[in-house]
Amino acid sequence: MTDNSLTSELGALGYDAALESASLARLQPSYGLFIDGQFTEPSRHQQFTSINPATEETIATVAMASSSDVDVAVASARRAYNKVWSKTSGAERAKYLYRIARLIQERSRELAVVETLDNGKPIRETRDIDVPLAAAYFFYYAGWADKLEYAGYGPNPQPVGVAGQIIPWNFPLLMAAWKLAPALAAGNTCVLKPAETTPLSALILAEILQQAGLPEGVVNIVTGDGTTGAALVDHPGVDKIAFTGSTEVGRLIQERVAPTSKRLTLELGGKGANIVFDDAPIDEVIEGIIDGIFYNQGHVCCAGSRLLVQESVADEVLRRLLRRVDQLRVGNPMDKNTDVGAINSAAQLERIRELSNWGEQEGATRYTSSCDLPAKGYWFAPTVFANVAQSHRIAREEIFGPVLSVLTFRTPEEAIAKANNSKYGLACGVWSEKGSRTLWVAQRLRAGVIWANTYNKFDPTSPFGGVRESGFGREGGRHGLEAYLDV
Ligand code: NAP
Numbered sequence: 001m002t003d004n005s006l007t008s009e010l011g012a013l014g015y016d017a018a019l020e021s022a023s024l025a026r027l028q029p030s031y032g033l034f035i036d037g038q039f040t041e042p043s044r045h046q047q048f049t050s051i052n053p054a055t056e057e058t059i060a061t062v063a064m065a066s067s068s069d070v071d072v073a074v075a076s077a078r079r080a081y082n083k084v085w086s087k088t089s090g091a092e093r094a095k096y097l098y099r100i101a102r103l104i105q106e107r108s109r110e111l112a113v114v115e116t117l118d119n120g121k122p123i124r125e126t127r128d129i130d131v132p133l134a135a136a137y138f139f140y141y142a143g144w145a146d147k148l149e150y151a152g153y154g155p156n157p158q159p160v161g162v163a164g165q166i167i168p169w170n171f172p173l174l175m176a177a178w179k180l181a182p183a184l185a186a187g188n189t190c191v192l193k194p195a196e197t198t199p200l201s202a203l204i205l206a207e208i209l210q211q212a213g214l215p216e217g218v219v220n221i222v223t224g225d226g227t228t229g230a231a232l233v234d235h236p237g238v239d240k241i242a243f244t245g246s247t248e249v250g251r252l253i254q255e256r257v258a259p260t261s262k263r264l265t266l267e268l269g270g271k272g273a274n275i276v277f278d279d280a281p282i283d284e285v286i287e288g289i290i291d292g293i294f295y296n297q298g299h300v301c302c303a304g305s306r307l308l309v310q311e312s313v314a315d316e317v318l319r320r321l322l323r324r325v326d327q328l329r330v331g332n333p334m335d336k337n338t339d340v341g342a343i344n345s346a347a348q349l350e351r352i353r354e355l356s357n358w359g360e361q362e363g364a365t366r367y368t369s370s371c372d373l374p375a376k377g378y379w380f381a382p383t384v385f386a387n388v389a390q391s392h393r394i395a396r397e398e399i400f401g402p403v404l405s406v407l408t409f410r411t412p413e414e415a416i417a418k419a420n421n422s423k424y425g426l427a428c429g430v431w432s433e434k435g436s437r438t439l440w441v442a443q444r445l446r447a448g449v450i451w452a453n454t455y456n457k458f459d460p461t462s463p464f465g466g467v468r469e470s471g472f473g474r475e476g477g478r479h480g481l482e483a484y485l486d487v
């Protein structure tokens with residue numbers, strides 16, 4: 001099916017493994033909850049384990065927070081808000097945020113290793129993207145903390161109070177930074193709930209908060225599962241819920257919050273269209289498509305999971321894309337040469353398999369990378385489906401894995417119609433050499449983020465968020481402050 005000639009040629013060059021050392025992680029065997037500035041035992045003494053999805057080995061045992069633990073955490077956040085944080089000036093808050101940012105940089109190698117071990121994503125990505133970006137968000141919002149009156153939200157904008165923040169497993173540290181940095185800059189206190197399969201980098205961050213001398217209770221971290229998240233959502237002492245995760249859980253949360261006075265922002269799923277016009281430079285396009293869907297194993301809410309390519313260049317783009325897919329290095333996430341790491345959990349792997357099987361059943365043409373997969377752990381070979389129709393499940397549903405659906409179009413109008421034919425609206429990419437065409441198309445796409453001649457670019461100065469079933473509210477930039485200000 002795929003053209004392997006070039007691969008074997010390159011394969012002859014070979015790469016030796018360049019392994020990062022797992023011992024840099026310096027993890028404790030077990031972690032408590034981070035409440036009131038201390039690691040504490042959960043009230044019911046329940047624990048769960050976090051595993052390395054690349055090996056299925058247990059990395060650490062973590063406390064399972066019950067609703068009474070959430071209660072204690074929210075009370076701690078409220079106390080810290082009333083007694084300390086609401087009386088701390090913006091300039092003082094900024095100092096803490098700058099300190100946290102610098103400590104993330106100081107401990108960046110350790111954080112990258114922890115994130116890779118816990119999540120399964122390649123060390124190259126945690127080292128070069130997740131951790132530096134997490135620091136960058138703290139640096140960026142540190143800059144806003146003493147300038148809130150210039151943010152466009154009135155002369156004396158006030159914080160909301162106690163924020164309950166629930167994050168997913170695909171960018172554990174980065175999502176914690178996206179949530180905590182703007183909330184703290186705006187003067188709120190926080191209770192953060194990391195995902196069940198990836199709690200560890202948030203616990204290292206808790207150590208960093210201690211090192212930074214952040215006043216007790218300003219940030220509390222409650223590890224646990226969906227029930228912990230639900231207890232936080234339902235807690236009457238929380239003024240605002242910020243959630244990143246699936247549309248399904250987002251919908252549940254919206255129902256729970258609707259009868260209350262809590263504020264809510266939701267960052268949910270997506271089915272991003274990456275639109276390639278026939279004048280776009282093909283070599284760059286191929287790399288952009290690869291970044292769009294295989295970055296972070298495709299566990300990216302804004303992934304370019306639908307490739308819309310103009311019919312006149314579709315054959316050539318597909319041929320070159322498949323050759324490139326075959327060269328992706330899949331395997332040990334701790335190897336600095338690895339492009340695609342492990343799938344985060346058995347459950348996610350099952351979902352990817354199920355939807356990919358539907359792709360075949362519904363008549364799309366499946367191409368699978370010829371890479372070898374490790375025997376242990378959760379793995380899925382990079383996969384491309386051609387001849388996909390708009391009605392196929394793989395064109396409509398979020399797969400959240402390394403699976404690309406390829407569709408074609410003839411005119412810009414058709415590209416726009418197809419791109420917008422989705423219940424989601426998080427991100428799109430447009431590839432063309434013509435700026436006027438790019439702008440014309442971008443103005444007609446219904447998505448929160450549009451990239452031009454690039455994909456999956458994140459920057460703390462730039463707002464990120466969705467429309468329709470991808471959620472509402474913005475994170476990042478000046479816009480990201482709004483969610484945490486009483487405006
Ligand atoms: P998820 O199942 O919705 O979980 C997200 C978080 O919510 C986790 O911490 C989860 O805890 C918790 N949770 C589960 N049930 C809950 C409930 N009833 N009430 C409150 N909290 C609850 O999503 P996921 O599988 O972790 O993440 C994948 C999804 O997130 C994808 O659909 C992706 O598109 C979306 N996502 C969106 C963005 C964005 O910015 N728009 C970013 C990243 C991911 P447990 O881990 O213990 O289940």
Ligand code: MG
Nearest residue numbers: 050051118197
């Ligand atoms: Mg894990």
